[in-house]
Structure formats: C-alpha cells, structure tokens
Amino acid sequence: MALEMMNLVHGLRRRMSGYGMLGVLLLLCVLFSVLTLQEQFATGADAAGELADVMVDDGRRDHPVLIVARDSADEREFLEALDSRLNEAGFTGVRTVAGGPPEFRAACEALPVDGQPFIATLQGNLPSVRAIQGSLPHLEHATIIAPRAYRWPTFLLADNLRNIANQIAVIAIVAVGMTLVIITAGIDLSVGSLIALSAVVCAWLVQALGGQAAGPGALFVAALGAMILSGLAGLFSGAMVVRFRLPPFIATLAMMQVASGAAYIIAKGRPIYDAPEAFTTLGRGVDPMVGLPWAVWLMLVLYGVAHVVMSRTALGRYVYAVGGNPEAARLAGVRTGGVLLFVYALCGVLAGLGGVVMASQLKSGAPTYGLMYELYVIAAVVVGGTSLAGGEGRVLGTLIGAFIIAVIQNGMNLTNVESYTQKVVLGLVILGAVLLDRLRARRG
Amino acid sequence: MTVSSPNSLLRLTGVRKTFPGVIAVADADLHVTAGEVVALVGENGAGKSTLIKVIAGAHAPDRGTVELAGRDITGLSPSRVAEAGVAVIYQELSQVPGLTVRDNLFLGREPSLLKPLDRAAETRRAREVLARLGCDVDPDTPISRLDLARRQLVEIARALLSDARVLILDEPTAALTPRETERLFAVVDELREQGLGLVFISHRLDEVARLADRIAVMRDGDMLGAWNAADVDRRRLIELMVGRPLEQEFPPREVALGAPLLEVAELGGPGVAPASFAAHAGEVLGLAGLVGAGRTELMRLVFGADRPTSGSVRVDGRRVRPGSPRAGIAAGLALLTEDRKGQGLVLGLSARENFALGNLDRWSRGGWLDHAHEAGAFARHVARLGIKLSGPDQHAGELSGGNQQKLLVARWLERDARVVIVDEPTRGIDVGAKHDIYELINDLAAAGKAVVVISSELPEVLGVCDRILVMHEGRITGEISEPATASQADVMALAVAKADHGS
Secondary structure, eight states: OHHHHHHHHHHHHHHHHTTTHHHHHHHHHHHHHHHTEEEEEOOHHHHHHHHHHHHHHHOOTTSEEEEEEOSSHHHHHHHHHHHHHHHHTTOSEEEEEESSHHHHHHHHHTSOTTSOOEEEOOGGGHHHHHHHHHHOGGGTTOEEEOOOEEEEEGGGSHHHHHHHHHHHHHHHHHHHHHHHHHHTTOOOTTHHHHHHHHHHHHHHHHHHTTGGGOOHHHHHHHHHHHHHHHHHHHHHHHHHHHHSOOOHHHHHHHHHHHHHHHHHHHHTTSOBOOOOGGGGHHHHOBOTTTOOBHHHHHHHHHHHHHHHHHHHBHHHHHHHHHHHOHHHHHHTTOOHHHHHHHHHHHHHHHHHHHHHHHHHHHTSBOTTTTTTHHHHHHHHHHHTTOOTTSSOOOHHHHHHHHHHHHHHHHHHHHTTOOHHHHHHHHHHHHHHHHHHHHHHHHHO | OOOOOTTEEEEEEEEEEEETTEEEEEEEEEEEETTEEEEEEOOTTSSHHHHHHHHHTSSOOSEEEEEETTEEOTTOOHHHHHHHTEEEEOSSOOOOTTSBHHHHHHTTOOSOSSSOOOHHHHHHHHHHHHHHTTOOOOTTSBGGGSOHHHHHHHHHHHHHHTTOSEEEEESTTTTOOHHHHHHHHHHHHHHHHTTOEEEEEOSOHHHHHHHOSEEEEEETTEEEEEEEGGGOOHHHHHHHHHTSOOOOSSOOOOOOOOSEEEEEEEEEETTEEEEEEEEETTOEEEEEEOTTSSHHHHHHHHHTSSOOSEEEEEETTEEOOTTOHHHHHHHTEEEEOSOIIIIIOOTTSBHHHHHHHTTHHHHOBTTBOOHHHHHHHHHHHHHHHTOOOSOTTSBGGGSOHHHHHHHHHHHHHHTTOSEEEEESTTTTOOHHHHHHHHHHHHHHHHTTOEEEEEOSOHHHHHHHOSEEEEEETTEEEEEESOGGGOOHHHHHHHHHSOOOOOO
C-alpha cells in the first residue's frame, strides 16, 4: 500500500516535472504584482463607463455636461465613449473639449452661468480643472467627477500583460524551433543573425516590390521570401551536421557570422524603412476581440501546432529518439539524417518568421536586429526544462520559459531597476531557475 | 545462516536501503574475513549493486552499520571510505583515458597542487605495485592504449597503492576473454594470499565456484545468507537466486528446417573477410568465436548497420539494399545489438515508445500516431512475452536486462521480422531470465523465422543453436553442424586456430 502510494507520487511528480517552471512563473507574477501594487484609475472606455453609470444614476439629464480630455488617443477614446453614452441616456447639454488647460478654461468659461453643470474628466486632469473652477465664480456649484482610485498592481493591468506577450513574441516564436533542435542534442547559434537577415531581406523585398505602395500580396511575398531564405540557411547548417558530422555548435556559429554579414551587405549597413502602413499589421495590429497583437496569436498557434506535432506524430517521436540515442534510432529504421535536417531547417524558418515579425513591429529592417537573441532563445528553452543533453524537453515548457524571461524584464522595468542591474538579475534568475529544476529532478 | 567469525575485516549488520517505490536492500548482514573471497550473487535488481554502493559510501543506508576492522564507517563519504581501506572496482572504470598509467595511479594522490611531481619515485612505486599483480605494463603508457583487462589491473593497482584491505570487484569478468579472466583470477588468488578481504560479484557461476570461499546470495533485496562454496552446487545456487526449482537450463526444441531465408554471399567490409553462409527458416544459427573475431561486424553488415565493401545479402531470395538499416528492416531483418542501452533502446523514452519505434512508419496514418493501436499492440506483447513493467510509461532505462531484451524482441515481433539477429542475447541478464530468452529464441524459430545468435558463452551456443559457424580474425573458420554432440573444445579449436577457410 505504502509502496503503491510512493509509486503514484513518483509518477505524478515525473509527469509534472516537465512543467515545473510554471510554478516559478506564477511566483514571479505574484512577486511583481505585490511590488507594483498602487493607486490605479480607469482610463479610456472603462473610465467612460464608470462615469456614465454615476451620472445616469444621478438622473439630472437636463444639466449641462462638459467632458474634458487631453488630446491623446486614450483620452479621446474616453471622451468619445462618454459622449455617446450620455447622449444615448438622454442627456441634452453635453459638450466636449479636447486639448490642454487653455482650451479647458475657454470651454469652462463658455458654460451657462446658472446651470449647476457636471464637469467629467480623467484623474490626471483633476488639478487643472479644479484650479479653473476656483477662478471662475459661476462654476461654484459645478460638480467635478473623475474615475475613482482603486488599488491594483500595475503589473496585472491588461495593457501591461499584453505588452509582455508582445515583447516576448519574437523570442518565443524562434524558441519553438530551438526547442526541437536542442531535443536532438543540438544547438543553433545562428538564430539571432537569421532574425536580422530575415528582417533585412523582408524590408528590402518590400522596398523592391513597391515600397510605400506595396500591396498585401507584395508584403506576403516579401515575408515568405525572407522565411524561405532563413530556412535554407538552417537547412545548410543541418546538412553540415548530418553530412560532415560537424558539431552543431561550430556549424551554426559559422552560419551566425555568415548570416549577420549578409544582412549588413544587403542593407548596406543601414536600416531599410521604406514600407507601407499595412506592413505593421502583423507586429502592431491587434485582434478586435481580445485585443491581443496578431504576433502573439501567431506565437500561440505555433506553440499549439508544435505541441501536437511533438506529442502526436511519428515525426515528434523521432525527434526525441534521435536526441536520446541516435544509433538506436538509426538501427530501428529511423531516418536520423532526415530528422536532423528537418529540425535545423524548421529552426531557420522560424527564426525567419521572428525576423519578419520584428521588421513588422519596427516597420523597418536593420542588420542590428536580433543581436544576442540566440542567447535569450536558448535561455527560454533551457529555463523551460529542456535538457541540453538532448532526448527530453517540452515545447510548452519553452513557452513558460520565454514568459519567465519576459516577466522578469517587464517587472524590473516597472519597479525601475536600472538596465545594467537588470542584466545581472536576469542572468542570476536564469541560473537559479535551472538549478531549481535540476535539484527537483535529482530528488524525484 | 553462516556462523559469524570474530575476526571479520568487513562487517555489515542489518543494512537497509530504500528508494522511492523500492526496497533495494532489506536488512542485509554480510561479513568478510582477511584472506577470504566472498562471492556475491543474485539476479539483476536483487540489490547487489546497492549493497556495494552502501559499503563504498555512495549511498547512505536507511539503517544498519558497516564496520571495517571494528571501526564504524557507515555513512562516510566515498573518499573517506576509500581512505579507510575499502576499494571498489566498478564495471565502468573511472580512469582518465588521456593520462598515462602512472598518472592515473596517482591521480588525486598528488601531495600538493603546485609542488612539482616526483615522477621517478612515482614510476618506481607504479612498477612495484604492477609487478605485484604480474602486470607487465610500462607506467608511461597512456591508459587509452591498454585493453580492458590491463586497465582493470591498473585500477586494482591503484587500490593497492592506497593500502586497501577490502577489495570489491563488480562483475570484473563481464567483458574479458577467457585467458584474461584466468589471469585476473590468478591476481585474485594472490591478493587472497596477501591477506586482503575480497568481494566478487559475478553472474557466471562457474567463475564463482572456481574462485569463492563463500557465496552470499541475494534475491529481491534480501540477503538469503552465505554458504561455503563447497556446500552448494550450481543448480542449488541458481534455485536460490531465482527462488524456484530450475527447469533444464537450455529448453529442448524441435527442429523443423525450412527453405533458406537469409543468404549471404561474399559479404565483406571493415574487419570482415568476404563471408558466405545461409540461415534457414526455423533454424537457430550460432556464430561463435572470441571477442573481436568479427562476428558482430559481420552481422552488422548483414543487417545494414554498416556499409559492406563487397558481396550481397538476400532475404527470402530478394536482394537487400546494402548499408541501410531501413532497407534491412523493410526486407525483414532485425538486429538486437549486444549493447542494448547504447544501441538498442532510447533510455529517455518509455518502454511503449521504444517498442513502437521500429513500427511507427507502418502504424501511423499520414504521420499521426495511433496511440490506441500502439497501446493495444504493446499490451499484447507485454502479456505474451511476460515483460515486467510498472506500467507502459516506465522508462526503458529502468527495466532489467532481461526485460529490455524482451522489449526489443517485442518490437521486431510486431514488425514481423523474418530473420532475427541477436548479439549476445543473455549478456548481463539474470540466470532466471536467461531461460525465458532461450525459450523466446526457440519460439521465434518455431514460428518459421531464421534466428542468428552471436554468443561468447560456449555452453549457450552449444545448448541453443542447431548449427554453429565459428569465426576467427574476421573470417569464418569452420562450421559445427551437430552442436548436440560437439564439445566446447571443438568450438575453441576453430575459434583460435587458423583453420582452412571454409563456410
């Protein structure tokens, strides 16, 4: 009985161990949530909703209303949303003003003298609005309302979480390919350079296919071309590993230099900016439902597909087998060379995709992109629980690893840690996370 | 039980060691006196290795004590235990291949990190201790140039240098030739004379009988006791180890030869002179010879693991594309390598996944795994072959040698291989499980397959095979067509003599 229990616990622990880093990620989230807990005020449409509810409940629909907002996208959103809500609710005297304190003052002066008006604005504008009220006697009975303060971690604001996902998208996308390469007991040091090469080639192709006037078809062709080129570079590294038995470290170290140099040559050392607005859709555009950037959706879909491939297809099984024992796999009839070529080519393609996403995010392609990214990508894979010795690892673990890195960076930005210090901390956390995993594995 | 002797050199009392889910050693007692060889026998997983590691300090026991000449050394670190005078020679030797014999002997024993080494003195001491073992190795030879037997002697010499009083040898003969084994035994005899206490672990019961004064038997973590070697015969020992009365060591079989299934013509390659032979449906063909005679190399050429330089292989009359395991497998060939962990199994994958590895291309539709089919087929074979697992997801590396071998047989059975090549089928496999493997070989032959058995164990070749080819220095030197009436000497004569080339 006791033995059975021990076996059960043992098995459970083993099953969970692949995702042990999830705990670390959650812990980091809790930590940064606590550290960034502070006064928050609703903004945008949320703020409009909050104020509209208050005013509708109050019921004085015939009183004049002035909506005061600065001339920024976020505050305009607030202004427009509140304006339309109030009009819907039957308020008759709604006016709006968007601008700075001088415009606010002019608008306030124009309010009717005896109307006991409402002045609705955002928390940030309260001081100037109060000052204006104090200097205008006819606003003595005016009611100033703004969204109420509440305590909430800045880290957990939806915008910040989206930001984290967006920040990590490129690294996480490239890390899918890297995970497979590392599971075969290999490594690909060229991904950072391939990101740069792909971004440059993509931007260069966009330029060549019409620049600002390039249509969607041209953009697609440019992205595809960049990814194919990166894929060929990966395939070449793989061929060196398979055909000439070069250590992957060396083969891809050489490719890292070649690709980086090629990026500089093609870009003539300068960024290429000539792209239409639509070029940024992939990197900056968001879906209308959740508001996640398309690049993040792409990343999530890739992880889903990779997880299914690795756990449900013969190909995935072969990748593990080749990494665990190449000779045993070969003698069992596995095309080990083919498997290796595939993973290196895939890693190249995904590095290329990462480059395209980056070019889209930054609306340009430059040979300086992706610098040191290979190290972040490898860190994400290793923190995610994949062994550099090969044969084991999980794709979804890598996603967790990527998020751990992103959360640490983001959290330190929010807590105003200096950027040099950030590097030190990030390095130590990567070390600590992997050590923790190793210790757990040893005990299990 | 034995009468405990008052002048014990090494004494274990009530040693118990558990791991998550396993009681590896349960309350074991053992004592070794000076000038005595105690053999420790038992099947794989009986707890011998764990017990040795407890003595060596690699594992701390849950309870119980280890004493050396009356001093409690329980729970000391391995280096402290070594200092105290217990040396363990493991199967995997812990040597630095690039260093010389002398440097390996003194590694970690240098007086100071920075002080220049006194090479002359070290060389002199190395010569002395090697001479004590009758080992004619120059201390300046790099370790990597020595054969395994000599490397082992160097390891023993290292133990003597540290004034070891107890020497534990963990399956020292597993990879030695008969002559090397004899030489090692002479060394062990000599050390016994010199008053060391020796513990000798082996699966080979004839060696145990030859060498041991007393024999300690373990089974399933229990120390059954220790017997004077003269009081227990081989049969009794096997029954003790297996825990049940023993059937015949080699199961009898009916031979029904069919048409030639495997035809090899002038097949040659690195280390193998062009060889021709055939194996028939229903036949168990033996391939005997000394280690290094080219048996494994020849059969790897047949299977396609290596690329031949000449000749052809036909299965069922159809020519097989050379040098491709895939082509070999597609033609119906299967190779079970001697090194199951190194070349047969992917240890990080589960038993089920290893089983599936050679069959995925046939099961999966468009590359999708059919988990249900896979699990069903695996369960069938597990039941049929009696593979012992904690579950289908158990890692292949955790299985015993016999179960690993069965797992690989299951893979090729599922593949419906016509010609099954088994290299050293029972190496590292328990006495009890050996019988299962022999029966499995019989079943394969009875099912109309051709089975080729490479083995260095002469009784095994003679007991299992219908016909034996003997190799020497890369060529087939002769054939024994009636093993039932042949003797080990007949095989050895062909294996060592440069007989006429024939096949």
